[in-house]
Amino acid sequence: MSDTVIAPSSFQEIILRLQEYWSKQGCAILQPYDMEVGAGTFHPATTLRSLGPKSWAVAYVQPSRRPTDGRYGENPNRLQHYYQYQVLIKPSPPDLQDLYLESLHAIGVDLTLHDIRFVEDDWESPTLGAWGLGWEVWCDGMEVSQFTYFQQVGGHDCHPVSGELTYGLERLAMYILGVDHVMDMPFNDPKAPFSLSYGDIFKQTEEEYARWNFDVANTEVLLRHFAEAEAECNAILSVEPTDPKMKQKIVMAHPAYDQCIKASHIFNLLDARGVISVTERQAYIARVRTLAKACADAFLETTAGGWSAEDVL
Amino acid sequence: MPDLLIELFSEEIPARMQRRAGEDLKKIITNGLVEAGLTYVAAAAFTTSRRLTLTVEGLLANSPTVREERKGPRADASEKAVGGFLRGVGLTRDEVEVRGSPKGDILFAVIEKPGRPAVDIISQVLEHAIRNFPWQKSMRWGTGTLKWVRPLQSILCILSDDSGATVVPITAQGIAADNKTQGHRFMAPKMITVTGFDDYRVKLKRAYVILDPDERAQVICHDATNVAFASGLELIEDKNLLAEVSGLVEWPVVLMGRINSAFLELPAEVLQTSMREHQKFFSVRNPKTDKIENFITVANREAKDSGATILAGNEKVLSARLADAKFFWENDLIVAKSDLSIWTKALKNVTFHNKLGTQFDRVKRIEALASNLALAVGADIKEAEEGARWAKVDLNSEMVYEFPELQGTMGSYYIKASGRSLAVAVASKEHYSPLGPSDSVPTAPVSVVVALADKLDTLTGFWAIDEKPTGSKDPFALRRGALGVIRLVIENNLTLKLTRFVELQLLRHEIEINREQASKDDLVVIEGVAADAATDGVLPATISTILDGADTQIGGLIPSIQKSIEQVSIDLLNFVYDRLKVYLRDQGFSHDVIDACIAMDQDVDLTSVVKRIKALSEALKTDDGENLIQGYKRANNILSQAEHSSGVEYSYGADLKFMENDEERALFAALDKVGADIAAAMKDQDFTTAMTAMASLRMPIDAFFETTLINADNEIVRRNRLNMLSRIRTLCLSVADLNKLDG
Incomplete structure (x- = not known):
């Protein structure tokens, strides 16, 4: 781990750095699944590929939708459409915790200044018939990732076991960039000729979908x-x-x-x-x-x- | 004698499992060692978020040699018998001894099991422990099959004595034991080599790891108290949180932050719950304002900016959390101030139990019972009804949806905000109590009524659908509910005929359960009975008696309900008695005294039972009381024999003119006087006075038996004396069934 921490300047820079980091760790960088899902776990590259004996290592951004979480873009950190960054490695490598911590360093978290904690969190997905053990990772008291060792998926024992990392990108990025409201977060470089905030891109869609989800569908x-x-x-x-x-x-x-x-x-x-x-x-x-x-x-x-x-x- | 040090180093172990795991490790390893013949002087286990550590001091270096002798058949026994013996002991014919005996020469096998070196035994015991460790929940990782709470990363296992330390060779899923460990994950992650427990402990501390959870808790408690005190503030103690937090950190660093002033108006319970549940923060109170204004978080590291970044981050997260809480609080207040019934109506959508209807149905039943109970408890009927109606109003509030543990507490705030009386508001918070043997019992009449009605409704409901606790299974906490009823009644000194209320509530359940199938006529009758009971306030008799008088068809619904209510009520009240016995035995009353008094209780009036028990216990402590029991038993035996042999009752009352001696006449006079005293005392349920009066009979009874032969030759004299014994029996059975007393 190099000691110097270079602060990112935008949401997309954080995503790009994660892509680069996990690519360097040997993961295949997939593109998002082209369907509406509630979380990155639903991507067949996680759900299905965590089953069976074959080795697998992927990382990808997955747009995720949780209609009940819509707040018309007004809540500082609740969205009905948001991004997860998902890593799945099978079999789980022995140094997965270290790899994860290095990824935080890569996106600008100075590990000498922050308090990172692995707090018990057993994961269960009743809809997928899946469960695993792991933690939510806290950075200064804030949950920034989910870390899970899959034990069962679709009712089948996972063997070998996959290690799954899920980063809640907006929340993590807001923390790193020091932004209080998600809509104020710079999406691209704030110095770009046409700088765009998260709100420029998503405020209107949050309103539209919240209305449709709650009242019109x-x-x-x-x-x-x-x-x-x-x-x-x-x-x-x-x-x-x-x-x-x-x-x-x-x-x-x-x-x-x-x-x-x-x-x-x-x-x-x-x-x-x-x-x-x-x-x-x-x-x-x-x-x-x-x-x-x-x-x-x-x-x-x-x-x-x-x-x-x-x-x- | 060598010392053993074991450290099982893993990824983060859930805080709640650590202490138990340490104890299990100690138990399993030391038991295993001792079973194999390796005794030791002392052992101790320690845990952190990443390690389970065990130190065993003063182990034997080798297990002792064991010599075992086995007797076989006679030397001249059949070849088959001798062969079987030799195979059994694993020796050849030449290796066994022949010893002479009066029965001839006998074969003896002497087996010597040489001691084994400690290293071998430890390696075997530890490997077995790792493979069979009783984790509450465990997992596999990578390609392996070993199960551990989280991936096991390294094993340190050394046996050390004056000559140095030896690594005990063990391998589990490719992890070979050695003499190395790691320090703090961030502050000192380098490998450390250790030579023994003291060295290990000291080097860990230098590497920012406090091994002992108690020491970590002390550091946290001490530093938190100090940092609060330095700002003129008070730490609010929280033992469970302290235990949890000391399991989350290896190097506790206490930081105090401020709660954003926008949230200081939130109820203290909300602040405290949100901070504890979500953030694991301690609450800090300002004694000047008596408000929670600050928090303490425990970081797992020192930082070069003295924790400024960590604290700022935590404050930010807390603000986001409290913003949610404030949002819920404000939304809830809008509902509370406009119309509480919006929430109670929504309870129609919440199933309580699929056979017992919705929460809405349940609240309605509780309200009806509360109305019936009000008079007996001394509460205003309207207030009792209101108290019950709104007691569970907060179950649909946003705050309780987020923090279920605030149920009742929020109800009280919201009911108060709706403008209702304080007694009604407080009942929401208090009606869940007592939650266990150590929880306090409410005393405000409205709270007591609602608490009783709530618990009785639950008990009767689950009894009506036959879902009673069995063995260790009690998913609806019915034992706790029954104890709650007992404590509410006894500790508030309530005179309450439980049978009647239990039967009434069973009737309400039966109405709901049978509503679909029942005929209209039957429904009118049973609903009428329930309604009458409600309007009368006081129940004239048990429901089964009332139903007896109803105009019913043989073989119809009502006789079957009547029968089932009677049976279920007896069964449930026996369950309550069983809990009462446990409760009273815990308070030091003996079982026979309890049984003797319960035997006299017809209406299940628990307060009266307890008064009887106290009076009887006190009386039995006196000389007179103890001897009275003997006198009573003697009188009863003679009388029972006479009754049995002649088939006659001797209840006419004795006649003075047939009395032959002074003792007889003295007893007669005493019985008259004591009889009057007891009757007066019993009217006021003054069992102590009744018992004292009874005990005063001891002298005349003893004197009577000493001088007087009951079975006199003269039949008239004999019958007269038996009549007197009958009087003794009647009087002595006023308070308790003395026949049930031991000895």
Whole structure:
């Protein structure tokens, strides 16, 4: 770790430095998944790839949506659309904590001035049928990352175990840049000819989506889409594994999982519209979990999930 | 004699698991060593967020040699028998001894197990401990199969004596033990080589690690108190938080910061809860304003700017947290000041239990029972009803959604803000109490009524749907609820016939449970009974008696409800009695005295039972009292025998004219006088006076038995004397069933 800390000047510089840092550590830098998800964990590069025996190392930014967290852009740090930075390495390397701390140094956190703590936080995702043990990482009392060793995903034991790091980018960047309101945060270089703040880019969309999420989204349509996604997911998975055209086994784990993601996001929207009662909630979560488990089962039947034609013979 | 030092170094161990893990490590290792024959002088365990450490002093260098003899068959036994013996002991025929005995020559095997060096034993015991450690929750990492609380990074295990330290060879999932550890993660991360426990402890301290959690707690407590005092402020002690925080840091550094003045108007409980739960901050009070104005955070390091950056960061995070809390508080106040019933109506959407309806249904039932209980407790009926109606109003507030532990506390603030009386407001906070044997019991009448109604509703509800506690399982804390009822009644000296209220509330549950299937006529009847009870305020009789008089169809709903209420009520009240027995035994009353008094209790009037128990216990401490019991038992035995053999009751009362001696006449006079005294005392439930009066019978009874033969030849005289014994029995059974007393 070099001693000099160079302060970043913008949100995007922090992202770029993370990309560069994890690239140097040997991670494949993926692009965001092209669907609406609630967190970086939902990206198939994490959910599905944490299963099976094959080694894996990726890092990516994932735009994430949590409709209930919308505050019309007025709350200093609550957004319905925000960015997570996600790292997943399988098997988890023995020095993952050190790698993580160096990444903080890389984005401008002076480790000699701040108080970094690993505070117990067991992670569980009822919708993914997944759990792991780890910590939330505190910097001067503020949670800046989640650090998890995956134990189970989609109801399957993870072996080897993946180490997952999730950085809440806006909150972390606001702290490093010394900004009190997310909308005031410089997105690009403040000295650029056309400097843009986070608010220039997202204030209006936060307002639009908050209004739509809370008051306008057509719940009948959403309820129908939920049922359709669920049915499509099940339909995809019930198709004969061998493709008659290619004459080989093609289990469609990823297309099925897309439908699972879709159902999960629609559930979040319905939740924000306040049309799901407490008792129904559990039932919806269970339905999404059933899909996630079925997708996990299917993934383990694919080459990426460790299936091999030779094993069968 | 060598000393052993073990350190299991890992990624951060959750604070709440550390102390227990230290104790487990000590127990498992020392037990394992002793079982293998390695005794020791002393052992101690220490924990930090990254290490479990055990030091064992004065170990044996080797386990002692053990000689064992086993007797076999006769030397001339069958080949099969001899062969079996030899295989069993693992020796050849030449290696066993032959010893003569009166029964002939017998084979003996002498097996000598040589002692093993400590290193071998330790290595085996520690490896087993690592593989089987009883973590509450553990995990795998990387490609391995070993489970530990978080990834295990290194093992230090050395055995040291005057000649130096030896590493005990152990490997767990590729980690080989050595004599090295690391200092503080940030302040001194370099490797440290150690030669023994003292060296280890000293070097760690130099590397910014305080090994002993108690020492860390002391440092925090001491420094926090001082830093607050230096500014004229007071630290608010919080033992649980202190224990947690000392498990989060290896090198505690106390920093005091200010709460932004925008948040000082928040209720103290909100500030304290938010700071403790979210930030692990201690609260600091300004004695001049009596407000919490500052906080103390404990960092895990020293910093070159003396912690200025750390403190600024923490203050900022706290402000964001409190901004949320303030947002909730202000929103809640708007609702509270406009219409509290917005919240209670929303309780319709919250399920309490799928068989017992919503929280809204529950509150309605509690309100009805509170109204019935008010008179007995001495509370204003309208206030009791209101107290119950709003007691759980905060369950739908934003603040309680965020901080469930503030339920009741927030209710009191919001009810007060709505302009209702203080008694009604306070009931929200107090009605959850007592939460355990050491929690205080409310005394304000409205709080007492609501607390009782709440607990009785829960108990009767779960009894009605047959979800009673079993063994160690008590998910709805019903034992605690029953103890709560007992303490509320006894400690407030309430005269309350519990049976009646229990049956009434069971009826309310039955109405809800059967509402769907019941016929309209039946519903009208049972709802009528419940409503009458409510308007009367005082219950004239038990529900089963009232239902007896109702116009019902045989085989219909009402007889079945009646029967089930009666049975369930008896079962529930027996459960309450069982908790009462535990409670009273804890206070030092003996079980037979408790049983003797409970036997006399028909309406489950707990205060009266306790008064009886106290009176009887006191009486038994006196000479007269103790002897009276013997006299009573003698009288009762003779009388029971006579009743049994002749089938006659001797309850006519004795007649003075058939008396033959002075002792007989003296007892007769005493019984008359004492009888009158007891009757007067019992009217006021003055059991102490009744017992004292009873005890005064001891002398005349003893004298009577000494001089008088009961079974006289003259049948009239005999019957007269038996009638007198009958009088003794009746009087002596006024307070307690003395037959239940031991000895």
